[in-house]
Amino acid sequence: MIDKPIVVALDYNDKNQALSLIDKLDPALCRLKIGKEMFTLFGPTLVKEIHDRDFDLFLDLKFHDIPNTVAKAVSAAADLGVWMTNVHASGGLAMMQAAKKALAAYGNDAPLLIAVTVLTSMSDEDLTLLGINIPASAQVLRLAKLTHQANLDGVVCSAQEAQLLKSTFGKQFNLVTPGIRPVGSDVGDQHRIMTPPKAIAAGSDYLVIGRPITQADDPLAALSAIHQSLQA
Numbered sequence: 001m002i003d004k005p006i007v008v009a010l011d012y013n014d015k016n017q018a019l020s021l022i023d024k025l026d027p028a029l030c031r032l033k034i035g036k037e038m039f040t041l042f043g044p045t046l047v048k049e050i051h052d053r054d055f056d057l058f059l060d061l062k063f064h065d066i067p068n069t070v071a072k073a074v075s076a077a078a079d080l081g082v083w084m085t086n087v088h089a090s091g092g093l094a095m096m097q098a099a100k101k102a103l104a105a106y107g108n109d110a111p112l113l114i115a116v117t118v119l120t121s122m123s124d125e126d127l128t129l130l131g132i133n134i135p136a137s138a139q140v141l142r143l144a145k146l147t148h149q150a151n152l153d154g155v156v157c158s159a160q161e162a163q164l165l166k167s168t169f170g171k172q173f174n175l176v177t178p179g180i181r182p183v184g185s186d187v188g189d190q191h192r193i194m195t196p197p198k199a200i201a202a203g204s205d206y207l208v209i210g211r212p213i214t215q216a217d218d219p220l221a222a223l224s225a226i227h228q229s230l231q232a
């Protein structure tokens with residue numbers, strides 16, 4: 001298992017609430033993720049405040065645009081010094097190659113660049129409505145192949161596809177899996193879910209976990225319990 005596989009997803013519209021949660025967490029136990037809501041509200045200042053607290057940060061903006069625009073967007077993310085950032089694989093091979101090329105200038109300081117395959121909130125039925133008449137796992141595999149071809153560092157997928165992707169693409173290809181739900185926690189809007197220990201056993205490298213930690217009465221206790229379940 002990778003060192004610090006837990007990535008806590010912060011989805012807040014109140015910065016003080018988010019910072020007070022962050023101050024309860026331990027950078028030795030987890031990394032953090034902010035996405036569209038928090039970055040739109042609080043921008044690079046929040047990134048700096050998180051970095052000042054010694055957390056690795058995944059900037060989850062899921063870029064999807066023409067290659068030139070996405071290349072500039074991932075460069076802007078790299079300028080912020082984030083640990084990981086992402087694009088949508090469905091933006092296509094040329095878009096992902098342009099993003100990867102843009103990060104070459106940053107050498108070892110470049111963030112990990114990963115691509116979202118099929119969102120974990122989507123089911124086979126949702127894909128059918130989009131005109132994609134294959135199971136989610138097959139669509140994930142198709143998009144992961146494209147991502148691998150573009151030489152990105154890995155994909156966001158559900159833990160349900162982790163075993164297939166690890167055996168197809170090997171150890172170095174990072175699998176970042178949201179849709180993680182400890183036994184007994186609310187599923188919410190997620191569809192393709194798995195518990196933390198099963199996700200790691202299936203080959204997930206990083207577990208993105210939001211509400212089961214952030215909405216817990218005691219977030220640090222919830223984080224520690226998940227951490228412990230992985231050590232076992």
Ligand SMILES: O=C(O)c1cc(=O)[nH]c(=O)n1[C@@H]1O[C@H](COP(=O)(O)O)[C@@H](O)[C@H]1O
Binds near residue numbers: 009035120179188
């Ligand atoms: O890219 C992501 O992080 C992501 C991709 C995906 O397929 N599914 C998914 O849930 N996410 C993110 O992972 C987090 C999951 O949060 P919880 O459902 O609260 O655990 C949210 O911040 C989502 O935006």
